Amino acid sequence: MQRELRVPVVSFTFGLLSNDDVARLHAAGLYVIGTATHVAEGLAWRDAGADAIVAQGAEAGGHRGTFIGAFDEALIGTMALVPQLADATGLPVLAAGGIMDGRGVAAALALGARAAMMGSAFITCAESAISPAWKDRLRSMPDTATSVTRAITGRHARGIRNPLMLRLSEAAQKIAPYPVQNALTQELRQTASRAGNGDYLSLWSGQGAHLGRKRREGLGAAELVAQLDQEWRAAVARIASLER
Ligand SMILES: Cc1cc2nc3c(=O)[nH]c(=O)nc-3n(C[C@H](O)[C@H](O)[C@H](O)COP(=O)(O)O)c2cc1C
Numbered sequence: 001m002q003r004e005l006r007v008p009v010v011s012f013t014f015g016l017l018s019n020d021d022v023a024r025l026h027a028a029g030l031y032v033i034g035t036a037t038h039v040a041e042g043l044a045w046r047d048a049g050a051d052a053i054v055a056q057g058a059e060a061g062g063h064r065g066t067f068i069g070a071f072d073e074a075l076i077g078t079m080a081l082v083p084q085l086a087d088a089t090g091l092p093v094l095a096a097g098g099i100m101d102g103r104g105v106a107a108a109l110a111l112g113a114r115a116a117m118m119g120s121a122f123i124t125c126a127e128s129a130i131s132p133a134w135k136d137r138l139r140s141m142p143d144t145a146t147s148v149t150r151a152i153t154g155r156h157a158r159g160i161r162n163p164l165m166l167r168l169s170e171a172a173q174k175i176a177p178y179p180v181q182n183a184l185t186q187e188l189r190q191t192a193s194r195a196g197n198g199d200y201l202s203l204w205s206g207q208g209a210h211l212g213r214k215r216r217e218g219l220g221a222a223e224l225v226a227q228l229d230q231e232w233r234a235a236v237a238r239i240a241s242l243e244r
Contacts (some may be wrong), residue, residue: 125220164201
């Protein structure tokens, strides 16, 4: 890594680094974050020397970070996962999965997270390069619209069901491992993107994406962060007012 770039933080979503690799990153002055979908993975990252853990709940959009055990045994909801990881590892936890507004951020903090990590809320922002067809589906989807599949890339990931996901899932025995399946479906997905055809895109999304519909279309990422900042403070104040 080029030292002059001075990257302050590295975050890993797939797999686990060795102690030596984490030590090399620390020696270069980096803060190291690993992703865990259950407690054993969090402990493995802690033992490898990570500084913090992303707790990726089952609600999360995009690829699953599971690297120990079966993926379907690691679909633990954010609400259950965050406090268990915080207690077990003693490390700062970043909650990820289903957090779309300040209520979710406040809930994550109440559960013991130090921060919230959000994907689906940002991919409809003005700066996001995803296709308009994908943005449209994110804004119109109901809460039941997503599934976890490995049919599109060969690794389990949560996205909105569409003909691409459903048709590829029909022949499970033909799905190649990641990254081969990803490469095999790439041209089709790129062509669909150019044609504005949402039926054959990989529509990665978390279960909460529908909540983003209340925000102005084309909102900038900085404006979204400012709104989230106001919202989580208001949520905490509302909870505090319940005591009176
Ligand atoms: C379109 C999309 C792409 C993503 N790409 C990455 C990635 O490259 N690296 C990563 O660590 N996580 C990635 N994620 C996962 C997020 O970091 C996070 O786990 C997830 O978005 C949290 O759930 P949410 O989508 O409900 O907010 C991606 C998520 C989405 C929706």
